[in-house]
Amino acid sequence: MDAAASLPRTEMPAPSYVMTAEGYQIATYAWGEPDAEPVLCVHGFASSCRDNWVETGWVRMLTSAGYRVIGVDQRGHGASDKPQDARAYSMSAFVGDLIAVLDTYLLDAVRYVGYSLGARVGWQLAVDAPEHVGRAVLGGIPDGRPLGRLRIEQARAYAEEGIPVEDPVTQNYVRLAERVHTNDLRALIALAEGMRFGDADPDPQRPPTQPVLFATGSEDAILERSRTLASTAPAGTFVEIPGRHHFNTPGSRVFRDLARDFLADGSPA
Numbered sequence: 001m002d003a004a005a006s007l008p009r010t011e012m013p014a015p016s017y018v019m020t021a022e023g024y025q026i027a028t029y030a031w032g033e034p035d036a037e038p039v040l041c042v043h044g045f046a047s048s049c050r051d052n053w054v055e056t057g058w059v060r061m062l063t064s065a066g067y068r069v070i071g072v073d074q075r076g077h078g079a080s081d082k083p084q085d086a087r088a089y090s091m092s093a094f095v096g097d098l099i100a101v102l103d104t105y106l107l108d109a110v111r112y113v114g115y116s117l118g119a120r121v122g123w124q125l126a127v128d129a130p131e132h133v134g135r136a137v138l139g140g141i142p143d144g145r146p147l148g149r150l151r152i153e154q155a156r157a158y159a160e161e162g163i164p165v166e167d168p169v170t171q172n173y174v175r176l177a178e179r180v181h182t183n184d185l186r187a188l189i190a191l192a193e194g195m196r197f198g199d200a201d202p203d204p205q206r207p208p209t210q211p212v213l214f215a216t217g218s219e220d221a222i223l224e225r226s227r228t229l230a231s232t233a234p235a236g237t238f239v240e241i242p243g244r245h246h247f248n249t250p251g252s253r254v255f256r257d258l259a260r261d262f263l264a265d266g267s268p269a
Contacts, residue, residue, distance in 0.1 A: 027079035044116030048078035082187035089194030217244030
């Protein structure tokens with residue numbers, strides 16, 4: 001039996017909103033004792049805090065381990081604002097949102113847990129604002145721009161005119177986007193387009209120096225690229241999550257247990 005399933009059910013609180021520099025509202029959620037050590041959880045593309053961390057048992061696991069959990073719906077997702085302008089989705093904007101969240105919650109340093117897009121943003125937060133991240137768990141982190149494979153014109157034609165998508169990769173992304181009922185497909189297409197600009201790629205010449213646990217599913221197509229990227233981090237550890245692909249790795253008990261032990265292995269600062 002999954003250990004998380006035996007814990008009390010996690011209730012989804014009403015969001016508390018944080019205002020970004022551009023005036024967007026970012027939905028945040030908090031669990032646990034206010035004075036407990038904080039863990040910031042950031043979800044992946046086309047997901048949400050509920051989908052990535054609540055329904056998979058992560059919040060239950062972390063709060064039972066004594067942490068305060070701060071969850072975020074990244075811009076374009078969940079209950080947060082969903083601009084349809086590609087220019088709203090630069091990497092620096094995602095990082096700025098998280099810094100605004102930490103400032104609003106009066107948190108100097110946190111343990112960080114991110115998956116996929118959330119892992120990519122966590123890498124950059126740890127590099128650009130290292131004082132805020134003591135240690136991090138980065139799951140399913142790509143080494144480049146997987147969203148760059150999405151055929152923007154086909155996805156937009158589907159969203160606006162209902163024209164069927166022919167490209168298989170784009171079909172997968174559309175199905176992923178439509179899986180979560182709160183998603184706005186046009187906003188996610190704008191996100192995919194925006195992430196093609198500027199600083200979307202992690203720089204292997206400038207990796208995080210904090211302790212980082214990198215974790216990727218054994219059946220994930222980005223496995224070896226994630227492993228290579230992890231090898232650039234001086235205090236990085238890479239683990240392969242057995243029998244998992246990119247979309248079901250967050251639900252792995254093995255992943256949760258490894259993350260729990262790693263997060264407990266040192267102070268957040």
